[in-house]
Amino acid sequence: MIPRYYIVAESEHELQNPISEEKLLVLGKTLALDRSSRVLDVASGRGGPALLLAGTYGCSVDGIEIEPAFQAVAHEHAHERELSELVSFRLGDASGIDLAPSAYDAALCLGATFVYGGLAETVAALATSVKPGGYVAVGEPYWRRLPLPADYDERNELFTTLDGTVTVFETEGLPVVSVIASSEDDWDRYETLHWRSVAGWLAANPDDPEAEEIRSRSERHKRSYLRFGRDYMGWAIFVGWKRPI
Template sequence: MDIPRIFNIMESGHRIHNPFTPEKLATLGAALHLESGTRVLDLGSGSGEMLCTWARDYGVIGTGVDMSQLFTEQAILRAEELCVDHQVRFIHDDAAGYVSDEKVDVAACLGASWIAGGVAGTIELLARSLRTGGIILIGEPYWRQLPPTEDIAKGCLATAISDFLVLPELVASFGRLGYDVVEMVLANQDDWDRYEAAKWLTIRRWLEANPGDELAPEVQSRLTSEPQRHAAYTREYLGWGVFALMPRIFLKQA
Protein backbone atom coordinates (compact mmCIF):
# COMPACT_ATOMS: atom_id res chain seq x y z
CA MET A 1 0.00 0.00 0.00
CA ASP A 2 1.43 3.33 -1.06
CA ILE A 3 0.72 6.47 -3.03
CA PRO A 4 1.93 6.60 -6.67
CA ARG A 5 5.73 6.61 -6.76
CA ILE A 6 5.88 9.84 -8.77
CA PHE A 7 4.46 11.77 -5.81
CA ASN A 8 6.92 10.19 -3.39
CA ILE A 9 9.72 11.33 -5.71
CA MET A 10 8.42 14.86 -6.27
CA GLU A 11 7.67 15.58 -2.61
CA SER A 12 10.43 13.57 -0.95
CA GLY A 13 12.09 16.82 0.19
CA HIS A 14 8.90 18.34 1.59
CA ARG A 15 8.06 18.50 5.25
CA ILE A 16 4.62 19.94 4.48
CA HIS A 17 2.72 18.42 1.58
CA ASN A 18 0.38 21.35 1.06
CA PRO A 19 0.85 25.04 0.17
CA PHE A 20 1.37 25.86 3.84
CA THR A 21 4.53 27.09 5.55
CA PRO A 22 5.83 26.28 9.05
CA GLU A 23 4.78 29.81 10.01
CA LYS A 24 1.21 29.15 8.87
CA LEU A 25 1.09 25.89 10.83
CA ALA A 26 2.26 27.80 13.91
CA THR A 27 -0.34 30.50 13.27
CA LEU A 28 -3.05 27.86 13.05
CA GLY A 29 -1.95 26.22 16.29
CA ALA A 30 -1.90 29.56 18.11
CA ALA A 31 -5.30 30.52 16.69
CA LEU A 32 -6.80 27.30 18.05
CA HIS A 33 -5.40 28.05 21.54
CA LEU A 34 -3.88 24.58 21.74
CA GLU A 35 -2.96 23.45 25.23
CA SER A 36 -0.72 20.74 26.61
CA GLY A 37 -2.45 17.36 26.40
CA THR A 38 -4.75 18.33 23.52
CA ARG A 39 -5.43 15.12 21.60
CA VAL A 40 -5.12 15.42 17.82
CA LEU A 41 -5.91 13.01 14.98
CA ASP A 42 -4.42 13.82 11.56
CA LEU A 43 -5.67 11.79 8.59
CA GLY A 44 -3.34 12.06 5.63
CA SER A 45 -0.58 13.26 7.95
CA GLY A 46 2.21 13.21 5.36
CA SER A 47 5.64 13.75 6.88
CA GLY A 48 4.12 14.67 10.22
CA GLU A 49 5.17 18.31 10.47
CA MET A 50 1.89 19.54 11.96
CA LEU A 51 1.73 16.95 14.72
CA CYS A 52 5.44 17.08 15.48
CA THR A 53 5.74 20.86 15.72
CA TRP A 54 2.49 21.19 17.66
CA ALA A 55 3.74 18.54 20.07
CA ARG A 56 6.97 20.51 20.52
CA ASP A 57 5.39 23.98 20.72
CA TYR A 58 2.03 23.32 22.39
CA GLY A 59 2.37 19.92 24.06
CA VAL A 60 -0.29 18.14 22.00
CA ILE A 61 -0.46 14.36 21.77
CA GLY A 62 -1.86 12.43 18.88
CA THR A 63 -1.82 10.12 15.91
CA GLY A 64 -1.14 10.58 12.22
CA VAL A 65 -2.22 8.16 9.50
CA ASP A 66 -0.83 8.23 5.97
CA MET A 67 -0.71 5.88 2.97
CA SER A 68 2.83 6.87 1.91
CA GLN A 69 5.41 4.61 3.48
CA LEU A 70 8.14 7.16 2.75
CA PHE A 71 6.28 10.06 4.33
CA THR A 72 5.36 7.96 7.37
CA GLU A 73 9.01 7.03 7.86
CA GLN A 74 9.95 10.69 7.55
CA ALA A 75 7.30 11.59 10.14
CA ILE A 76 8.71 9.07 12.62
CA LEU A 77 12.21 10.48 12.12
CA ARG A 78 10.90 14.04 12.54
CA ALA A 79 9.25 13.10 15.84
CA GLU A 80 12.56 11.65 17.04
CA GLU A 81 14.46 14.74 15.83
CA LEU A 82 12.16 17.05 17.82
CA CYS A 83 12.14 14.68 20.83
CA VAL A 84 8.35 14.29 20.71
CA ASP A 85 8.20 10.61 19.76
CA HIS A 86 6.66 9.89 23.16
CA GLN A 87 3.79 12.28 22.34
CA VAL A 88 2.92 11.40 18.75
CA ARG A 89 2.76 8.22 16.71
CA PHE A 90 2.48 7.67 12.97
CA ILE A 91 0.71 4.78 11.27
CA HIS A 92 1.34 3.67 7.69
CA ASP A 93 -2.20 2.88 6.62
CA ASP A 94 -5.06 4.00 4.42
CA ALA A 95 -6.73 6.87 6.27
CA ALA A 96 -10.04 6.18 4.51
CA GLY A 97 -12.45 4.96 7.17
CA TYR A 98 -9.98 5.42 10.04
CA VAL A 99 -11.69 6.20 13.35
CA SER A 100 -9.79 6.81 16.57
CA ASP A 101 -10.33 4.39 19.44
CA GLU A 102 -10.35 7.36 21.81
CA LYS A 103 -12.24 10.57 21.08
CA VAL A 104 -9.98 13.48 20.15
CA ASP A 105 -10.07 17.25 20.70
CA VAL A 106 -8.98 18.07 17.14
CA ALA A 107 -9.67 15.87 14.09
CA ALA A 108 -7.86 17.03 10.96
CA CYS A 109 -7.54 16.24 7.29
CA LEU A 110 -5.47 18.79 5.40
CA GLY A 111 -5.54 18.40 1.66
CA ALA A 112 -6.70 14.79 1.45
CA SER A 113 -10.49 14.96 1.38
CA TRP A 114 -10.44 12.30 -1.34
CA ILE A 115 -10.11 9.75 1.50
CA ALA A 116 -13.88 9.96 2.04
CA GLY A 117 -15.12 11.07 -1.35
CA GLY A 118 -14.89 14.82 -0.81
CA VAL A 119 -15.37 17.50 1.82
CA ALA A 120 -18.75 16.36 3.15
CA GLY A 121 -17.68 12.73 3.51
CA THR A 122 -14.38 13.67 5.13
CA ILE A 123 -16.05 15.93 7.67
CA GLU A 124 -18.45 13.10 8.49
CA LEU A 125 -15.52 10.71 8.91
CA LEU A 126 -13.60 13.12 11.16
CA ALA A 127 -16.69 13.72 13.28
CA ARG A 128 -16.73 10.04 14.23
CA SER A 129 -13.46 10.55 16.15
CA LEU A 130 -14.34 13.92 17.67
CA ARG A 131 -15.32 14.53 21.26
CA THR A 132 -18.22 16.81 22.09
CA GLY A 133 -16.98 20.39 21.80
CA GLY A 134 -14.02 19.42 19.65
CA ILE A 135 -12.79 21.04 16.45
CA ILE A 136 -12.54 19.66 12.92
CA LEU A 137 -9.79 20.98 10.63
CA ILE A 138 -10.30 20.64 6.91
CA GLY A 139 -7.71 21.82 4.38
CA GLU A 140 -9.16 22.44 0.95
CA PRO A 141 -8.53 24.26 -2.33
CA TYR A 142 -10.82 27.02 -3.59
CA TRP A 143 -10.83 29.35 -6.56
CA ARG A 144 -9.07 32.66 -5.90
CA GLN A 145 -10.79 33.78 -9.06
CA LEU A 146 -13.17 31.72 -11.12
CA PRO A 147 -11.42 30.30 -14.22
CA PRO A 148 -12.99 31.69 -17.39
CA THR A 149 -12.64 28.36 -19.22
CA GLU A 150 -12.57 24.67 -18.43
CA ASP A 151 -9.10 24.45 -20.00
CA ILE A 152 -7.77 26.89 -17.41
CA ALA A 153 -9.36 24.83 -14.64
CA LYS A 154 -7.60 21.75 -16.01
CA GLY A 155 -4.37 23.75 -16.02
CA CYS A 156 -4.86 23.95 -12.25
CA LEU A 157 -5.06 20.12 -12.23
CA ALA A 158 -8.82 20.22 -11.64
CA THR A 159 -11.03 18.05 -13.80
CA ALA A 160 -13.56 20.90 -14.17
CA ILE A 161 -14.43 24.34 -12.80
CA SER A 162 -17.07 22.63 -10.65
CA ASP A 163 -14.39 20.76 -8.69
CA PHE A 164 -13.85 23.76 -6.40
CA LEU A 165 -15.83 26.71 -5.04
CA VAL A 166 -14.83 30.32 -4.61
CA LEU A 167 -13.96 31.18 -1.02
CA PRO A 168 -17.32 32.68 0.10
CA GLU A 169 -19.18 29.69 -1.33
CA LEU A 170 -16.79 27.22 0.31
CA VAL A 171 -17.28 28.90 3.68
CA ALA A 172 -21.06 28.89 3.19
CA SER A 173 -20.97 25.19 2.29
CA PHE A 174 -19.70 24.30 5.77
CA GLY A 175 -22.78 25.96 7.24
CA ARG A 176 -25.03 23.90 5.01
CA LEU A 177 -23.34 20.81 6.45
CA GLY A 178 -24.28 21.98 9.96
CA TYR A 179 -20.95 23.48 11.05
CA ASP A 180 -19.80 26.90 12.22
CA VAL A 181 -16.51 28.17 10.82
CA VAL A 182 -14.60 29.28 13.93
CA GLU A 183 -11.17 29.99 12.38
CA MET A 184 -9.35 29.90 9.07
CA VAL A 185 -5.76 30.33 7.91
CA LEU A 186 -5.24 30.79 4.18
CA ALA A 187 -2.25 30.17 1.94
CA ASN A 188 -1.00 32.98 -0.30
CA GLN A 189 0.80 32.90 -3.63
CA ASP A 190 4.21 32.74 -1.96
CA ASP A 191 3.07 29.68 -0.03
CA TRP A 192 2.04 28.06 -3.32
CA ASP A 193 5.50 28.86 -4.69
CA ARG A 194 7.20 27.17 -1.78
CA TYR A 195 5.05 24.05 -2.20
CA GLU A 196 5.25 23.79 -6.00
CA ALA A 197 8.68 25.25 -6.76
CA ALA A 198 10.34 23.17 -4.05
CA LYS A 199 9.50 20.08 -6.11
CA TRP A 200 11.56 21.22 -9.10
CA LEU A 201 14.99 21.12 -7.49
CA THR A 202 14.08 17.83 -5.80
CA ILE A 203 13.21 16.16 -9.08
CA ARG A 204 16.19 17.68 -10.90
CA ARG A 205 18.52 16.17 -8.28
CA TRP A 206 16.62 12.87 -8.53
CA LEU A 207 17.07 12.83 -12.32
CA GLU A 208 20.81 13.40 -11.94
CA ALA A 209 21.02 10.44 -9.57
CA ASN A 210 18.58 8.16 -11.45
CA PRO A 211 18.88 8.82 -15.21
CA GLY A 212 18.09 5.21 -16.12
CA ASP A 213 15.05 4.79 -13.88
CA GLU A 214 11.84 3.73 -15.60
CA LEU A 215 10.12 6.87 -14.28
CA ALA A 216 12.86 9.22 -15.49
CA PRO A 217 11.02 10.27 -18.68
CA GLU A 218 7.87 11.14 -16.73
CA VAL A 219 9.87 13.00 -14.09
CA GLN A 220 11.71 14.96 -16.80
CA SER A 221 8.38 15.80 -18.42
CA ARG A 222 7.13 17.17 -15.10
CA LEU A 223 10.25 19.26 -14.65
CA THR A 224 9.82 20.68 -18.15
CA SER A 225 6.14 21.54 -17.83
CA GLU A 226 5.44 22.26 -14.16
CA PRO A 227 7.13 25.67 -13.72
CA GLN A 228 5.17 27.22 -16.57
CA ARG A 229 1.93 25.48 -15.58
CA HIS A 230 2.22 26.72 -12.01
CA ALA A 231 3.03 30.29 -13.06
CA ALA A 232 0.19 30.43 -15.56
CA TYR A 233 -2.54 28.59 -13.69
CA THR A 234 -2.20 27.41 -10.07
CA ARG A 235 -0.53 30.57 -8.81
CA GLU A 236 -3.15 32.85 -10.33
CA TYR A 237 -6.37 30.93 -9.88
CA LEU A 238 -6.14 28.45 -7.02
CA GLY A 239 -6.29 29.22 -3.31
CA TRP A 240 -5.93 26.87 -0.37
CA GLY A 241 -6.79 27.15 3.29
CA VAL A 242 -7.42 25.34 6.55
CA PHE A 243 -10.84 25.86 8.07
CA ALA A 244 -11.69 25.13 11.71
CA LEU A 245 -15.24 23.85 12.19
CA MET A 246 -17.47 23.10 15.15
CA PRO A 247 -20.91 21.47 14.98
CA ARG A 248 -23.56 24.16 14.95
CA ILE A 249 -25.62 24.69 18.09
CA PHE A 250 -29.30 24.67 17.26
CA LEU A 251 -30.95 26.93 19.79
CA LYS A 252 -34.46 26.33 20.97
CA GLN A 253 -36.97 28.81 19.66
CA ALA A 254 -38.60 31.00 22.32
Protein backbone atom coordinates in the same frame (compact mmCIF):
# COMPACT_ATOMS: atom_id res chain seq x y z
CA MET B 1 0.78 3.76 -2.00
CA ILE B 2 0.77 6.93 -4.06
CA PRO B 3 2.40 7.71 -7.46
CA ARG B 4 6.19 7.74 -7.12
CA TYR B 5 6.28 11.26 -8.55
CA TYR B 6 5.04 12.63 -5.19
CA ILE B 7 7.64 10.70 -3.21
CA VAL B 8 10.37 12.23 -5.37
CA ALA B 9 8.85 15.72 -5.66
CA GLU B 10 8.12 16.02 -1.93
CA SER B 11 11.32 14.40 -0.67
CA GLU B 12 12.48 17.71 0.84
CA HIS B 13 9.15 19.15 2.02
CA GLU B 14 8.68 19.54 5.74
CA LEU B 15 5.13 20.80 5.07
CA GLN B 16 3.52 19.16 2.04
CA ASN B 17 1.09 22.01 1.40
CA PRO B 18 1.35 25.71 0.50
CA ILE B 19 1.52 26.83 4.12
CA SER B 20 4.18 28.18 6.46
CA GLU B 21 5.25 27.12 9.95
CA GLU B 22 4.03 30.50 11.24
CA LYS B 23 0.54 29.87 9.89
CA LEU B 24 0.44 26.38 11.36
CA LEU B 25 1.30 27.90 14.73
CA VAL B 26 -1.63 30.29 14.26
CA LEU B 27 -3.73 27.19 13.63
CA GLY B 28 -2.47 25.67 16.90
CA LYS B 29 -3.50 28.80 18.80
CA THR B 30 -6.89 28.86 17.09
CA LEU B 31 -7.44 25.26 18.14
CA ALA B 32 -6.39 26.21 21.71
CA LEU B 33 -3.90 23.36 21.78
CA ASP B 34 -2.06 22.61 25.00
CA ARG B 35 -0.57 19.63 26.84
CA SER B 36 -4.00 18.18 27.49
CA SER B 37 -5.09 18.23 23.83
CA ARG B 38 -5.48 15.13 21.67
CA VAL B 39 -5.27 15.73 17.92
CA LEU B 40 -6.01 13.45 14.96
CA ASP B 41 -4.07 14.12 11.73
CA VAL B 42 -5.50 12.27 8.73
CA ALA B 43 -2.98 11.94 5.85
CA SER B 44 -0.11 13.07 8.05
CA GLY B 45 2.50 12.80 5.29
CA ARG B 46 6.12 13.26 6.38
CA GLY B 47 4.84 14.39 9.78
CA GLY B 48 5.75 18.09 9.55
CA PRO B 49 2.47 19.59 10.87
CA ALA B 50 2.08 16.99 13.64
CA LEU B 51 5.66 17.43 14.86
CA LEU B 52 5.45 21.22 14.77
CA LEU B 53 2.20 21.29 16.76
CA ALA B 54 3.32 18.66 19.29
CA GLY B 55 6.74 20.27 19.71
CA THR B 56 5.26 23.75 20.23
CA TYR B 57 2.09 23.11 22.20
CA GLY B 58 2.86 19.78 23.89
CA CYS B 59 -0.33 18.20 22.50
CA SER B 60 -0.43 14.56 21.43
CA VAL B 61 -1.08 13.82 17.75
CA ASP B 62 -2.26 10.55 16.16
CA GLY B 63 -1.34 10.57 12.47
CA ILE B 64 -2.57 8.21 9.75
CA GLU B 65 -0.61 7.98 6.51
CA ILE B 66 -0.88 5.61 3.55
CA GLU B 67 2.59 6.03 2.01
CA PRO B 68 5.28 3.96 3.76
CA ALA B 69 8.12 6.25 2.61
CA PHE B 70 6.43 9.30 4.16
CA GLN B 71 5.40 7.49 7.34
CA ALA B 72 8.98 6.25 7.81
CA VAL B 73 10.32 9.82 7.59
CA ALA B 74 7.69 10.99 10.09
CA HIS B 75 8.80 8.29 12.55
CA GLU B 76 12.46 9.14 12.05
CA HIS B 77 11.88 12.87 12.61
CA ALA B 78 9.78 12.16 15.72
CA HIS B 79 12.66 10.16 17.12
CA GLU B 80 15.30 12.80 16.20
CA ARG B 81 13.22 15.57 17.78
CA GLU B 82 12.46 13.49 20.88
CA LEU B 83 8.72 13.71 20.27
CA SER B 84 7.99 9.98 19.97
CA GLU B 85 6.01 9.99 23.21
CA LEU B 86 3.63 12.64 21.88
CA VAL B 87 3.12 11.59 18.26
CA SER B 88 2.23 8.36 16.49
CA PHE B 89 2.01 7.72 12.75
CA ARG B 90 -0.15 4.76 11.82
CA LEU B 91 0.44 3.29 8.36
CA GLY B 92 -2.79 2.69 6.48
CA ASP B 93 -5.59 3.90 4.24
CA ALA B 94 -7.47 6.36 6.43
CA SER B 95 -10.70 5.78 4.50
CA GLY B 96 -10.81 2.21 5.84
CA ILE B 97 -9.97 3.06 9.44
CA ASP B 98 -12.82 3.55 11.91
CA LEU B 99 -12.22 6.75 13.85
CA ALA B 100 -13.03 6.59 17.55
CA PRO B 101 -16.13 8.74 18.19
CA SER B 102 -15.72 11.98 20.19
CA ALA B 103 -12.12 11.05 21.04
CA TYR B 104 -10.22 14.15 19.93
CA ASP B 105 -10.10 17.83 20.74
CA ALA B 106 -9.25 18.59 17.12
CA ALA B 107 -9.09 16.62 13.87
CA LEU B 108 -6.98 17.74 10.91
CA CYS B 109 -6.92 16.77 7.26
CA LEU B 110 -4.47 19.03 5.45
CA GLY B 111 -4.52 18.57 1.69
CA ALA B 112 -6.23 15.20 1.37
CA THR B 113 -10.04 15.42 1.24
CA PHE B 114 -9.90 12.90 -1.64
CA VAL B 115 -9.33 10.29 1.10
CA TYR B 116 -13.04 10.44 1.98
CA GLY B 117 -14.30 11.37 -1.49
CA GLY B 118 -14.61 15.13 -1.02
CA LEU B 119 -14.83 18.01 1.40
CA ALA B 120 -18.31 17.38 2.79
CA GLU B 121 -17.50 13.72 3.45
CA THR B 122 -14.22 14.71 5.13
CA VAL B 123 -15.88 17.26 7.40
CA ALA B 124 -18.52 14.68 8.34
CA ALA B 125 -15.97 11.92 9.03
CA LEU B 126 -13.69 14.14 11.10
CA ALA B 127 -16.58 15.71 13.03
CA THR B 128 -17.60 12.33 14.44
CA SER B 129 -14.12 11.85 15.90
CA VAL B 130 -14.13 15.23 17.66
CA LYS B 131 -15.61 15.96 21.09
CA PRO B 132 -18.47 18.48 21.28
CA GLY B 133 -16.78 21.88 21.54
CA GLY B 134 -13.79 20.63 19.48
CA TYR B 135 -12.57 21.60 16.03
CA VAL B 136 -12.28 20.16 12.53
CA ALA B 137 -9.50 21.78 10.45
CA VAL B 138 -9.34 21.01 6.74
CA GLY B 139 -6.73 22.34 4.30
CA GLU B 140 -8.34 22.59 0.90
CA PRO B 141 -7.88 24.37 -2.45
CA TYR B 142 -10.53 26.82 -3.62
CA TRP B 143 -11.04 28.82 -6.80
CA ARG B 144 -10.02 32.44 -6.49
CA ARG B 145 -12.17 33.38 -9.48
CA LEU B 146 -14.39 31.81 -12.09
CA PRO B 147 -14.76 30.84 -14.86
CA LEU B 148 -11.68 28.69 -15.21
CA PRO B 149 -9.81 28.66 -18.55
CA ALA B 150 -10.79 25.81 -20.85
CA ASP B 151 -7.17 24.60 -21.12
CA TYR B 152 -6.50 24.53 -17.35
CA ASP B 153 -5.85 20.85 -16.42
CA GLU B 154 -7.29 21.21 -12.93
CA ARG B 155 -10.59 22.68 -14.05
CA ASN B 156 -12.52 19.46 -13.39
CA GLU B 157 -11.40 19.16 -9.78
CA LEU B 158 -14.34 19.29 -7.37
CA PHE B 159 -13.20 22.46 -5.61
CA THR B 160 -15.44 25.45 -5.13
CA THR B 161 -15.03 29.11 -4.24
CA LEU B 162 -13.96 30.45 -0.83
CA ASP B 163 -17.58 31.16 0.03
CA GLY B 164 -18.66 27.78 -1.34
CA THR B 165 -16.07 25.98 0.82
CA VAL B 166 -17.32 27.68 3.99
CA THR B 167 -20.89 26.80 2.97
CA VAL B 168 -19.96 23.09 2.80
CA PHE B 169 -18.83 23.20 6.46
CA GLU B 170 -22.01 25.02 7.45
CA THR B 171 -24.14 22.49 5.60
CA GLU B 172 -22.43 19.77 7.65
CA GLY B 173 -23.46 21.68 10.80
CA LEU B 174 -20.08 23.22 11.66
CA PRO B 175 -19.74 27.00 11.60
CA VAL B 176 -16.35 28.09 10.25
CA VAL B 177 -14.59 30.06 12.97
CA SER B 178 -11.27 30.67 11.21
CA VAL B 179 -9.73 30.72 7.72
CA ILE B 180 -5.92 30.65 7.40
CA ALA B 181 -5.10 31.25 3.75
CA SER B 182 -1.91 30.69 1.76
CA SER B 183 -0.08 33.66 0.34
CA GLU B 184 1.62 33.76 -3.04
CA ASP B 185 4.92 33.24 -1.16
CA ASP B 186 3.55 30.11 0.50
CA TRP B 187 2.51 28.78 -2.90
CA ASP B 188 5.82 29.62 -4.58
CA ARG B 189 7.81 27.98 -1.78
CA TYR B 190 5.70 24.83 -1.95
CA GLU B 191 5.60 24.55 -5.76
CA THR B 192 9.19 25.47 -6.52
CA LEU B 193 10.57 23.00 -3.98
CA HIS B 194 8.96 20.32 -6.16
CA TRP B 195 10.99 21.60 -9.09
CA ARG B 196 14.25 21.51 -7.15
CA SER B 197 13.65 18.04 -5.73
CA VAL B 198 12.73 16.58 -9.12
CA ALA B 199 15.68 18.26 -10.88
CA GLY B 200 18.09 16.91 -8.24
CA TRP B 201 16.58 13.42 -8.42
CA LEU B 202 16.70 13.32 -12.24
CA ALA B 203 20.35 14.37 -12.22
CA ALA B 204 21.16 11.57 -9.77
CA ASN B 205 18.92 8.92 -11.39
CA PRO B 206 18.98 9.48 -15.18
CA ASP B 207 18.54 5.77 -15.96
CA ASP B 208 15.68 5.08 -13.57
CA PRO B 209 12.83 3.37 -15.52
CA GLU B 210 10.40 6.03 -14.24
CA ALA B 211 12.68 9.01 -14.94
CA GLU B 212 10.86 10.10 -18.09
CA GLU B 213 7.41 9.78 -16.48
CA ILE B 214 8.54 11.80 -13.44
CA ARG B 215 10.19 14.44 -15.62
CA SER B 216 7.12 14.90 -17.81
CA ARG B 217 4.69 14.97 -14.87
CA SER B 218 6.87 17.58 -13.18
CA GLU B 219 6.92 19.69 -16.32
CA ARG B 220 3.11 19.47 -16.65
CA HIS B 221 2.60 20.55 -13.03
CA LYS B 222 5.09 23.39 -13.39
CA ARG B 223 3.49 24.81 -16.55
CA SER B 224 -0.01 24.45 -15.10
CA TYR B 225 1.04 26.35 -11.97
CA LEU B 226 2.79 29.10 -13.90
CA ARG B 227 0.05 29.58 -16.48
CA PHE B 228 -3.05 29.12 -14.32
CA GLY B 229 -2.66 27.80 -10.77
CA ARG B 230 -0.91 30.87 -9.36
CA ASP B 231 -3.82 33.07 -10.44
CA TYR B 232 -6.81 30.80 -10.07
CA MET B 233 -6.16 28.38 -7.21
CA GLY B 234 -6.15 29.42 -3.57
CA TRP B 235 -5.60 27.18 -0.56
CA ALA B 236 -6.61 27.65 3.03
CA ILE B 237 -7.11 25.84 6.29
CA PHE B 238 -10.77 26.12 7.27
CA VAL B 239 -11.53 25.58 10.94
CA GLY B 240 -15.02 24.36 11.78
CA TRP B 241 -16.38 24.24 15.32
CA LYS B 242 -18.39 21.31 16.60
CA ARG B 243 -20.91 23.02 18.85
CA PRO B 244 -21.20 21.71 22.42
CA ILE B 245 -24.38 19.65 22.81
